[in-house]
Amino acid sequence: MSAALLAGLLALRLTSLGMVPLQAAVLQGSQRSTASSAASSTTSSRASSNEKKPPLRQAYVGDASCHSCHKGESSQYSETAHHLTSRFPSSKSIAGSFAPGSNVLHTSNQYLTFEMTSTKDGYFESAVEQLAPSKTLAHTERIDLVVGSGRKGQTYLYWKADTLYELPVSYWTELGGWINSPGYPDGSPRFDKPVVPRCLECHGSFFEWKPPPPNRFNKSSVVLGITCEKCHGPGREHVARYSSKSPLRHETGTAILNPASFPRDRQVDACALCHAGAAEAIAPPLSFVPGEAIDEYLYIPFADKDVPVDVHGNQIQHLEKSRCFQSSRMTCATCHDVHKPQRNAAVFSEHCLSCHKVDACGKYPQLGAEIAKNCVDCHMPLQESEVLVSDTNGRKLKPRVRNHRIAIYPDGSTH
Ligand code: HEC
Ligand code: HEC
Ligand code: HEC
Ligand code: HEC
Ligand code: HEC
């Protein structure tokens, strides 16, 4: 088959999955400065993106196997947002309340309410429509998967045979209550938003994907939570090599990926799989393995300085716009140890001070040493997302996210 024909077929296949083929993406232009750029991709690399295959399920062993030898990295990992980001439903994993009085969500449609109930068969969401004074119609689905650690909120998913859908009611931590799921119109009893593979690729670790339609999966194959091997690559060989008497032990190489030994771009790429916002997939789901160049797998629009990038989930684009990033060897790991929870913004100032002196700040003469504890308040402000919005009962709710463009902001900047 000719390369051009292959590329044509790939474009067709991606379009039919609702993805933008690379060719179209390239026309929009890529402005990324650091990486080997997607814009220079040729027909042949497009074809090779299509040939990429995920590693086999058997190559992965799961987190429990890593714990015995790596206590330092493992002991607090189960408390991290990565580990908790997708779970089966339970009274522990679901943040919302099923208690009468707090289990109802009113909508802007006075004839429609949602009710969340818990029975011995599980946890449910129902849309209750008032058709006449004494006549109601209810549509009920069970919560089968919980997505979101609950730092900001949670969204719930349900299976209809082997297809996966989003439920209409989510949970919002800041409000401490139920909200209309982002993406669903307020006041409408809908349960029809399909869950595409990218959602599970960012919020989970493994699944077998069997389209069409694009939200069809092998239910029992889904591995929830972000596992160690998502960032370190398949671990079976490594475990075999280091388990007691294996003769392979003395062979060269550890047979596991350590991002610290990647070139800088590749270190950032390992996080970009999930932290570069709504990128378009140009290779099959789950085929990216850390250490590789992300732009062979995703088309990430690296906007120029004047184009606003939403704060939600776009840490890579923002950090790369910072002078700190451009003038140093900084990576995400400069500030983040992903093996433990880190929720104290003040502690991050120590990382700033590994490169800056307190008195380098223009505010130092005025505010003094006090600023040493809150560099990020002023230079990485919390800002509202404009893309992740919930329309709830006539109100617009937006989460606040830490802007990763380290810069000088006007005082009180939240936009
Ligand atoms: C039987 C013990 C054992 C198990 C199980 C194990 N490791 Fe290791 N691992 C080691 C040892 C020993 C080293 C140090 C190798 C060296 O420096 O030569 C190591 C090194 C590493 C490194 C650094 C590699 C490098 O090249 O710098 C990473 C990353 C790692 N392990 C991750 C994992 C993950 C993820 C798992 C679970 C899938 C795991 N390990 C399971 C024993 C183990
Ligand atoms: C497989 C996708 C994926 C990869 C790869 C990934 N992340 Fe995440 N990360 C997420 C998701 C999803 C969340 C939000 C989890 C939640 O709260 O439900 C998150 C949350 C975080 C948080 C917030 C944690 C908190 O407790 O507030 C940090 C920090 C973070 N990631 C850093 C990184 C860094 C650094 C890398 C690369 C070394 C990385 N992530 C790689 C998906 C990923
Ligand atoms: C490109 C990767 C990606 C995709 C696709 C994605 N998410 Fe996320 N999601 C993230 C990251 C990263 C965060 C944390 C973002 C932040 O704090 O800026 C997050 C945050 C969330 C949160 C809030 C978690 C918390 O407590 O903070 C929920 C809920 C969520 N996502 C649900 C979903 C659902 C449901 C889908 C699919 C229907 C989806 N996301 C698709 C990467 C992704
Ligand atoms: C979100 C991505 C991510 C996840 C998940 C993750 N790691 Fe890591 N890990 C990293 C990065 C990045 C580094 C390199 C850190 C650095 O640059 O210092 C690393 C380094 C390591 C190292 C080498 C430490 C050293 O001193 O050289 C080991 C061992 C390790 N991780 C084990 C684990 C284990 C075990 C788990 C699961 C409990 C895990 N990791 C989960 C990203 C991750
Ligand atoms: C790895 C080293 C490193 C770290 C960590 C670091 N920076 Fe920087 N930062 C730099 C360098 C280098 C520059 C550019 C200095 C220059 O060009 O004179 C810079 C520039 C800046 C600027 C000027 C920005 C502008 O647009 O003019 C500010 C403000 C700043 N840093 C604040 C911070 C804060 C706050 C933190 C912590 C959240 C931080 N930096 C962390 C290295 C770092």
Ligand code: HEC
């Ligand atoms: C200069 C330090 C620094 C670097 C480098 C850095 N971060 Fe952060 N990050 C922070 C701070 C500070 C917070 C806020 C922590 C808090 O409020 O608890 C944060 C929070 C986050 C969050 C949670 C966002 C939210 O608002 O809930 C994610 C996700 C994240 N970082 C990902 C990344 C990724 C991916 C990279 C690399 C592209 C990165 N960070 C590089 C300092 C840094």
Ligand code: HEC
């Ligand atoms: C109260 C808000 C605030 C805090 C806290 C703060 N800064 Fe600043 N910083 C500013 C402002 C505003 C400027 C620009 C001031 C000016 O030009 O007079 C600035 C300027 C800077 C610059 C650029 C100086 C230059 O000449 O290019 C650096 C670097 C910097 N700050 C680092 C830090 C570090 C590191 C911390 C924490 C130890 C910190 N800042 C804490 C508000 C703050």
